Amino acid sequence: MNVRRTLLAATVALLTLPGVAMAATRIVSLGGDVTETIYAIHAQDQLAAVDSTSTWPEAARTLPDVGYVRQLSAEGVLALRPDLILATHDAGPPTAMEQIRGAGVRIETLPASRSPEDIEAKIRQIGELTGHPKEADALANDVAARFAALAKSVAAMANHPRAVYLMSAGHGSPMAAGHDTAADRAITLAGGVNAAAEVPGYKAVSPEALVAMKPDAILLMKEQEQAVGGIDGVLRMPGIVDTPAGKAKRIYFVEGQALLGFGPRTAENAAALQARWAHP
Amino acid sequence: MNSVAASLPRRRASRQALLGALALLLLATATWSLTRGAMAISPGDVAGALLRWLTGAPARGDDQIILGLRLPRLLLATMVGAALATGGGTMQGLFRNPLADPGLIGVSAGAALGAVGAIVLGSQSGSWLVAAFAFVGGLLATTLVFLIGRRRPGVANLLLAGVAINAIAMAGVGLLTYLANENQLRDLTYWSLGSLGGASWSRLGIVAPWIVLPLLLVPRAAVALNALLLGEGEAALLGFRPERLQPLLVALVALSVGASVAFTGVIGFVGLVVPHLLRMTCGPDHRFLLPASALGGATLLVAADALARTIVAPGELPIGVLTALVGGPFFLWLLLRRRAGEALS
Numbered sequence: 001m002n003v004r005r006t007l008l009a010a011t012v013a014l015l016t017l018p019g020v021a022m023a024a025t026r027i028v029s030l031g032g033d034v035t036e037t038i039y040a041i042h043a044q045d046q047l048a049a050v051d052s053t054s055t056w057p058e059a060a061r062t063l064p065d066v067g068y069v070r071q072l073s074a075e076g077v078l079a080l081r082p083d084l085i086l087a088t089h090d091a092g093p094p095t096a097m098e099q100i101r102g103a104g105v106r107i108e109t110l111p112a113s114r115s116p117e118d119i120e121a122k123i124r125q126i127g128e129l130t131g132h133p134k135e136a137d138a139l140a141n142d143v144a145a146r147f148a149a150l151a152k153s154v155a156a157m158a159n160h161p162r163a164v165y166l167m168s169a170g171h172g173s174p175m176a177a178g179h180d181t182a183a184d185r186a187i188t189l190a191g192g193v194n195a196a197a198e199v200p201g202y203k204a205v206s207p208e209a210l211v212a213m214k215p216d217a218i219l220l221m222k223e224q225e226q227a228v229g230g231i232d233g234v235l236r237m238p239g240i241v242d243t244p245a246g247k248a249k250r251i252y253f254v255e256g257q258a259l260l261g262f263g264p265r266t267a268e269n270a271a272a273l274q275a276r277w278a279h280p
Numbered sequence: 281m282n283s284v285a286a287s288l289p290r291r292r293a294s295r296q297a298l299l300g301a302l303a304l305l306l307l308a309t310a311t312w313s314l315t316r317g318a319m320a321i322s323p324g325d326v327a328g329a330l331l332r333w334l335t336g337a338p339a340r341g342d343d344q345i346i347l348g349l350r351l352p353r354l355l356l357a358t359m360v361g362a363a364l365a366t367g368g369g370t371m372q373g374l375f376r377n378p379l380a381d382p383g384l385i386g387v388s389a390g391a392a393l394g395a396v397g398a399i400v401l402g403s404q405s406g407s408w409l410v411a412a413f414a415f416v417g418g419l420l421a422t423t424l425v426f427l428i429g430r431r432r433p434g435v436a437n438l439l440l441a442g443v444a445i446n447a448i449a450m451a452g453v454g455l456l457t458y459l460a461n462e463n464q465l466r467d468l469t470y471w472s473l474g475s476l477g478g479a480s481w482s483r484l485g486i487v488a489p490w491i492v493l494p495l496l497l498v499p500r501a502a503v504a505l506n507a508l509l510l511g512e513g514e515a516a517l518l519g520f521r522p523e524r525l526q527p528l529l530v531a532l533v534a535l536s537v538g539a540s541v542a543f544t545g546v547i548g549f550v551g552l553v554v555p556h557l558l559r560m561t562c563g564p565d566h567r568f569l570l571p572a573s574a575l576g577g578a579t580l581l582v583a584a585d586a587l588a589r590t591i592v593a594p595g596e597l598p599i600g601v602l603t604a605l606v607g608g609p610f611f612l613w614l615l616l617r618r619r620a621g622e623a624l625s
Contacts, residue, residue, distance in 0.1 A: 066594045066595055067594070067595030074477065075345060075589060079593065095477065096478075103349075201460070202462050203458075204458075
């Protein structure tokens with residue numbers, strides 16, 4: 001009786017093997033963009049844990065958190081007994097990644113993405129690795145279509161607003177996003193011109209420098225909207241009122257991670273931003 | 281400094297009993313730490329893994345976690361804790377100041393400048409580059425402090441040179457922080473909070489001689505440090521030569537602390553407080569204080585690291601946060617329960 005049942009189970013398992021054997025069932029996702037994609041292609045049942053930058057969707061926060069993506073602990077990750085680690089390009093530190101690899105766990109590192117093509121490739125790659133190529137294909141096509149429509153709208157814009165993205169506003173001098181930042185790429189994608197493009201990375205800027213940048217639009221993180229006191233609060237910050245953006249009250253709160261994560265949500269958030277500043 | 285005279289004739293037997301107790305405490309803490317971690321591994325399996333390792337039997341199950349991750353980490357914590365606390369005890373003796381710590385001779389700030397420089401200016405923040413730059417930076421800063429400090433006799437001048445070099449190095453760190461991008465900022469923040477997560481056998485092999493050899497040599501200066509407690513002039517009258525003791529001890533501390541900081545980042549508090557604690561409870565005789573500091577520092581760091589990797593598992597807390605968070609209140613409690621009027625050292 002038992003033998004037959006075992007045999008039957010083994011046969012069933014063998015028959016279904018080609019379909020599921022390749023798909024990892026305990027995935028640790030390192031990076032908010034990776035986690036977003038996994039949820040978007042409905043592969044979340046395979047997730048065992050995420051990192052602390054994986055804040056969307058809400059459900060991801062209920063999974064075990066292995067800590068900040070650049071400061072991982074090898075044993076912490078291994079303790080979840082993953083059979084696959086999907087890591088964003090800057091997951092680390094390198095020693096922890098070496099240790100995890102040394103313990104025989106498969107790590108797939110996804111390339112850095114800063115363009116629509118990169119995002120589509122990343123989605124398809126995650127689809128292959130999780131065994132959801134069809135869903136990933138559909139999502140990638142959807143994202144590609146959104147970016148194509150966005151490019152069309154951008155081409156039709158009469159003028160491209162000079163925009164500056166301010167991070168950690170409210171504590172001392174705000175930090176503006178210069179070139180080589182995700183915000184810089186997002187502004188360009190949405191048809192704007194980064195008014196702070198001269199500085200590299202995120203740099204503290206004085207009120208005077210902010211005025212000199214002559215931004216037509218100022219972007220801040222939606223997460224900070226309450227802390228800075230909304231648009232009125234921003235207008236009270238030194239220098240803002242003397243910029244074209246301040247005078248016209250063109251201050252936009254954007255969803256930080258959705259827009260800047262260069263994951264599946266970037267396309268629609270960039271399009272929403274474009275629509276808002278094209279028709280203020 | 282009346283307590284010096286009182287404690288010097290302390291019986292050798294009781295001192296050795298105390299050292300033995302401290303060694304046992306370290307052993308117990310180390311054993312406990314091996315069974316702690318994000319991965320649940322029973323003490324039996326830990327013992328099994330160690331046994332298989334020692335007898336050369338093939339590894340099983342989670343042996344790799346114990347032998348490849350926890351054991352090198354435990355050894356690194358032991359060495360670094362010993363180096364920081366012994367360095368602190370030595371500096372406090374050399375400067376005759378209970379507030380001295382190894383940072384005073386510029387080694388920590390120099391290492392920070394080197395490490396942050398490697399993180400910000402390096403093309404890839406490869407961890408070897410960071411460690412190498414930190415080590416060299418620490419030694420360079422200490423050399424500068426020493427060369428400037430020795431232009432006038434006396435230990436006070438060395439201390440002032442240390443203050444100046446520290447300020448310059450930290451200004452350099454500030455400038456590099458300004459130049460850093462967001463990811464580099466995160467990296468350097470975590471570096472300055474310390475972590476033992478990078479421990480591996482190959483790294484251990486490289487760092488061990490730099491830490492252990494100076495540590496073995498430092499206690500040989502214990503009697504001279506005792507004499508120095510009476511004052512530099514008095515020590516010279518007793519036949520010791522403070523001007524020769526200084527460069528030797530500064531170099532030894534710079535080597536062991538520099539190597540520690542290079543591989544783990546800045547771990548505060550251990551160097552200042554462990555020797556202090558031991559002096560408050562057992563007197564200032566360096567023949568006892570230095571080895572006791574080594575054992576006490578190792579115990580504190582091993583315990584702190586075990587907590588660091590379990591409290592927020594599967595994540596990990598920076599260890600510098602824990603040494604101060606665990607050690608600070610305990611130290612305050614000890615300070616407060618002492619009767620008023622007792623000397624600080």
